[in-house]
Amino acid sequence: MKPDPSLLEQLDRTWRDPPGLWGFLTTVDHKRIAARYIVTALLLMFLAGMLALDMRWQLSVPENTRMTPQLFNESFSLHGSTMLFLVSVPLMEAMAFWLVPLMLGARNMAFPRLGAFSFWLYFGGVLTLWVAHAIDITPDLGWFEYPPLSGPAYSPGHRADIWAQMITFTEVAALAASVNVAATILKMRPPGMTLARMPVFLWAMLIASIMTMFSMPAVMLVTSMLIADRLVSTQFFSVAAGGDAVLFQHLFWFFGHPEVYIIFVPATGFVSSIVETFSRRVLYGHSVLVLAILSIGALAFGLWVHHMFAVGLPRLGNDFYTAASMAIAVPAGLQIFCWLATIGTGRTWFPTPMLWILGFVATFVIGGLSGVMTASAALDLQLTDTYFIVAHLHYVLIGGAIFPLFGAFCYWYPKATGRLMSERWGKVAFVLIVGGFNLGFFPMHLLGLEGMPRRVYTYPAHMGWDMLNQIATAGSAIAVTGGLVFAANALCSYWRGKPSGADPWGGSTLEWATASPPPAYNIPFTPRVDSLTPMWNGGAPLPALDGIAIDTREVLVSSVTDAQPLYRQKSAGPSIWPLVAALAVSAMFIASIFTPWAIPIGALPIGAALTGWFWPNRPRAKIGALEAAP
Amino acid sequence: MRTAIVFLAVATLAGCAGIQSPLSPAGDQAAALHSLFTLMMIVCGAVYLIVLLGIVWSVLRSGTQRRFDSASGGERRLDRGLYVAASAIVIGLTVLIVGSFIADRALVAAREDDAVIVRITGHQWWWRIEYRDPASGRWIETANELHLPLARTTRVQLASADVIHSFWVPNVAGKIDMIPGRRNVVHLTPRRLGWFRGQCTEFCGAQHAHMAFDVKVDGQAAFDSWLARQGSARAPRRQSGRGASVFVQVCGSCHRVRGTEARGRAGPDLTHFASRRSIAAGTLPMSRGGIQGWLAQPQALKPGTSMPTVPLEPADADAVATYLETLR
Numbered sequence: 001m002k003p004d005p006s007l008l009e010q011l012d013r014t015w016r017d018p019p020g021l022w023g024f025l026t027t028v029d030h031k032r033i034a035a036r037y038i039v040t041a042l043l044l045m046f047l048a049g050m051l052a053l054d055m056r057w058q059l060s061v062p063e064n065t066r067m068t069p070q071l072f073n074e075s076f077s078l079h080g081s082t083m084l085f086l087v088s089v090p091l092m093e094a095m096a097f098w099l100v101p102l103m104l105g106a107r108n109m110a111f112p113r114l115g116a117f118s119f120w121l122y123f124g125g126v127l128t129l130w131v132a133h134a135i136d137i138t139p140d141l142g143w144f145e146y147p148p149l150s151g152p153a154y155s156p157g158h159r160a161d162i163w164a165q166m167i168t169f170t171e172v173a174a175l176a177a178s179v180n181v182a183a184t185i186l187k188m189r190p191p192g193m194t195l196a197r198m199p200v201f202l203w204a205m206l207i208a209s210i211m212t213m214f215s216m217p218a219v220m221l222v223t224s225m226l227i228a229d230r231l232v233s234t235q236f237f238s239v240a241a242g243g244d245a246v247l248f249q250h251l252f253w254f255f256g257h258p259e260v261y262i263i264f265v266p267a268t269g270f271v272s273s274i275v276e277t278f279s280r281r282v283l284y285g286h287s288v289l290v291l292a293i294l295s296i297g298a299l300a301f302g303l304w305v306h307h308m309f310a311v312g313l314p315r316l317g318n319d320f321y322t323a324a325s326m327a328i329a330v331p332a333g334l335q336i337f338c339w340l341a342t343i344g345t346g347r348t349w350f351p352t353p354m355l356w357i358l359g360f361v362a363t364f365v366i367g368g369l370s371g372v373m374t375a376s377a378a379l380d381l382q383l384t385d386t387y388f389i390v391a392h393l394h395y396v397l398i399g400g401a402i403f404p405l406f407g408a409f410c411y412w413y414p415k416a417t418g419r420l421m422s423e424r425w426g427k428v429a430f431v432l433i434v435g436g437f438n439l440g441f442f443p444m445h446l447l448g449l450e451g452m453p454r455r456v457y458t459y460p461a462h463m464g465w466d467m468l469n470q471i472a473t474a475g476s477a478i479a480v481t482g483g484l485v486f487a488a489n490a491l492c493s494y495w496r497g498k499p500s501g502a503d504p505w506g507g508s509t510l511e512w513a514t515a516s517p518p519p520a521y522n523i524p525f526t527p528r529v530d531s532l533t534p535m536w537n538g539g540a541p542l543p544a545l546d547g548i549a550i551d552t553r554e555v556l557v558s559s560v561t562d563a564q565p566l567y568r569q570k571s572a573g574p575s576i577w578p579l580v581a582a583l584a585v586s587a588m589f590i591a592s593i594f595t596p597w598a599i600p601i602g603a604l605p606i607g608a609a610l611t612g613w614f615w616p617n618r619p620r621a622k623i624g625a626l627e628a629a630p
Numbered sequence: 631m632r633t634a635i636v637f638l639a640v641a642t643l644a645g646c647a648g649i650q651s652p653l654s655p656a657g658d659q660a661a662a663l664h665s666l667f668t669l670m671m672i673v674c675g676a677v678y679l680i681v682l683l684g685i686v687w688s689v690l691r692s693g694t695q696r697r698f699d700s701a702s703g704g705e706r707r708l709d710r711g712l713y714v715a716a717s718a719i720v721i722g723l724t725v726l727i728v729g730s731f732i733a734d735r736a737l738v739a740a741r742e743d744d745a746v747i748v749r750i751t752g753h754q755w756w757w758r759i760e761y762r763d764p765a766s767g768r769w770i771e772t773a774n775e776l777h778l779p780l781a782r783t784t785r786v787q788l789a790s791a792d793v794i795h796s797f798w799v800p801n802v803a804g805k806i807d808m809i810p811g812r813r814n815v816v817h818l819t820p821r822r823l824g825w826f827r828g829q830c831t832e833f834c835g836a837q838h839a840h841m842a843f844d845v846k847v848d849g850q851a852a853f854d855s856w857l858a859r860q861g862s863a864r865a866p867r868r869q870s871g872r873g874a875s876v877f878v879q880v881c882g883s884c885h886r887v888r889g890t891e892a893r894g895r896a897g898p899d900l901t902h903f904a905s906r907r908s909i910a911a912g913t914l915p916m917s918r919g920g921i922q923g924w925l926a927q928p929q930a931l932k933p934g935t936s937m938p939t940v941p942l943e944p945a946d947a948d949a950v951a952t953y954l955e956t957l958r
Contacts, residue, residue: 381804
């Protein structure tokens with residue numbers, strides 16, 4: 001259908017942000033918020049990548065004294081904490097923020113202001129860690145800080161507090177984001193998009209959000225216990241006072257392992273979307289893929305002990321976790337089968353996003369198989385905490401999540417900017433990154449098998465580890481060069497890329513129904529869906545519903561399973577309160593590093609901000625019939 | 631100075647690659663794990679090959695498709711493929727889980743009745759090692775060098791004095807953490823004579839990288855005589871030189887030399903210091919140059935170590951080094 005210009009103008013007036021700085025600070029547009037998340041996280045990825053290169057330089061020569069042990073320990077701690085807490089998880093949330101409403105044909109998230117609050121709080125976490133780094137209170141105990149080393153006796157000062165509090169920031173932000181994403185997917189689907197007709201991407205984002213809700217409280221609890229041990233001398237982890245050092249590890253990994261899948265599961269959503277579009281056929285095994293994601297989500301909570309096989313827990317218990325960990329290979333293997341089957345039976349073409357998918361499969365499977373090896377409670381005793389694990393975790397996280405993310409970036413870039421990225425430079429970046437990555441990280445398996453432990457700032461010359469370390473350094477440098485090419489391509493294409501039109505790839509899902517870049521109101525009508533691939537309906541126009549207000553911000557709320565339209569809901573407009581609330585929460589979090597009084601006193605401004613935020617000045621939602629569009 | 635020490639290290643220890651590797655098993659436990667690793671490599675290698683072939687198949691086949699027709703038999707063939715893939719994965723995993731279970735049992739199957747009992751305590755950043763003397767039942771203390779009798783099981787009790795460390799001698803067995811408040815046990819049954827190396831594998835602070843130790847596998851007779859010598863104290867009448875007296879005054883508050891007034895317990899026991907192969911938990915090779923370097927600037931060689939830079943007159947430092955060299 002062709003909406004008339006006056007309707008579009010009215011919609012634009014209703015949904016656009018105020019101009020200038022005020023608009024920037026008050027916006028609740030999910031696309032702008034997601035873009036901020038993505039830009040921040042990519043900048044951090046670059047910085048943390050530079051840290052990695054610095055460490056690789058240090059390790060390329062034995063007995064190197066270029067970095068002091070303190071600097072090296074700070075570098076890997078900052079690298080790991082940034083990549084895990086401030087890059088990977090937020091990037092996946094940001095992709096959900098950006099894409100979920102578009103893929104639903106909805107005009108915003110379920111809780112627009114909560115989305116803005118998530119970002120500002122996440123940004124507070126970013127500043128906490130990196131401003132602390134700038135003034136030399138960098139955490140120096142790795143991305144998981146085991147007590148007693150991180151306890152008051154062995155880590156005086158505030159480095160460990162900064163780490164623990166940065167986690168509180170990002171986890172509150174992640175909880176808010178995942179509630180938002182889950183509510184949006186469950187309650188704002190367009191008419192006809194029953195659960196059975198929900199694209200794999202949305203399933204992946206839904207499951208990852210639910211996993212976040214179940215796992216993040218564990219890590220917030222454990223880092224809060226650590227802060228309490230350090231600040232007010234509780235003795236949770238103090239052995240002398242009857243505490244238990246291993247409790248920390250259980251709680252941390254109860255979060256830490258699901259977290260890996262919180263990063264990986266959205267990536268399977270990207271892969272499914274890209275494979276479907278470029279294979280030009282309906283994804284083979286939709287229900288297999290969905291069930292695989294569901295079972296990964298469930299299994300992920302039953303295998304945290306495989307991070308702790310060397311702790312000396314009862315052996316029979318360890319064997320249970322071995323079986324549970326290896327069982328992940330079943331759903332993961334079936335997913336790969338479904339994707340390859342789709343590619344093989346479609347009329348597939350291979351532009352850059354598809355190349356990333358092939359690179360992903362070839363690389364991620366190595367990480368999966370080394371994961372099967374480390375899942376063995378027995379063999380893990382030779383592999384854990386060596387460079388084998390460093391190789392494994394980078395194969396899984398970079399191969400399994402970042403490669404699909406790069407593919408997704410290239411795939412949805414035209415939707416976000418209205419321009420195509422250069423295919424030629426895209427391929428150059430692909431070859432450099434995938435080649436450099438494998439050259440850099442594969443030798444680390446061998447280093448681990450030759451006995452090199454992780455987190456060492458140097459090693460003796462006679463161990464024979466020099467050559468492999470040098471290859472690893474060279475590979476990382478190549479991969480970083482590729483990353484720069486990728487970034488330059490994205491930047492140049494922003495101004496110089498070929499205009500893409502609304503649907504350059506012939507995509508299958510609803511985000512391709514609207515203009516590129518999407519207007520502030522996302523889509524001029526409410527689509528009606530009657531298949532898994534609503535955009536592939538033989539050239540017929542997309543059926544649409546009308547009846548949602550155009551002169552006020554309003555969205556459609558539908559039923560959870562059948563997506564029956566239920567009622568129209570007022571959608572919150574721009575507001576400064578999310579930013580004010582995030583500032584108040586940040587002040588309380590940061591001050592509570594220094595004094596316990598920050599918690600009662602800091603609660604007052606938070607209460608004031610939330611009172612302002614929720615001040616009842618909105619009329620109730622009106623129930624109204626939905627009419628078919630003319 | 632530092633270059634000279636490094637050069638010395640290379641010269642004395644060159645050609646020792648494989649002394650800290652699970653791929654070169656020299657004990658029962660490591661051998662069981664190595665067999666498991668081989669099984670894993672075979673199964674996982676085959677799986678990876680199949681996936682690569684799958685990628686090639688899908689890319690090549692996609693080029694031949696005219697148009698996709700879901701009503702044809704293609705979808706049913708894919709379904710059959712899916713069942714085959716699922717079954718193959720389950721069978722492969724079952725093999726690996728059973729293999730893992732068997733290997734895990736092999737790690738504790740060793741006979742314990744005539745085991746050598748050793749207690750090792752992790753410190754930031756060195757290892758306190760105590761043998762139980764089978765004759766007298768008393769504990770014989772040494773540090774940073776573990777001797778094991780060939781073809782006999784040593785039962786190592788692991789503890790920590792401060793933070794979490796991890797004990798790993800990959801050529802003989804897998805690693806086990808040393809956790810404050812817990813007592814872990816690892817069995818070591820070496821089957822090959824020679825020198826090996828162990829290292830801490832749980833990040834334990836600034837000098838985690840320099841927390842290693844040497845492992846020597848001896849025949850039973852050589853082991854017995856080594857242990858007897860480690861158990862002996864110094865003869866007091868021979869501890870009277872300048873080096874000895876400076877040592878007692880300056881070093882004795884942290885280090886112990888049995889038979890003298892040096893009775894400190896904070897640092898490693900040095901009664902038979904010069905019999906060891908390296909200094910400061912694998913940081914430097916044992917040599918006159920190494921000892922003098924370590925005395926002169928421990929904080930430059932191992933920044934953060936508890937060993938302070940002790941201001942000594944050159945003549946005193948020389949005397950202490952000479953004295954330490956006599957502690958064989």
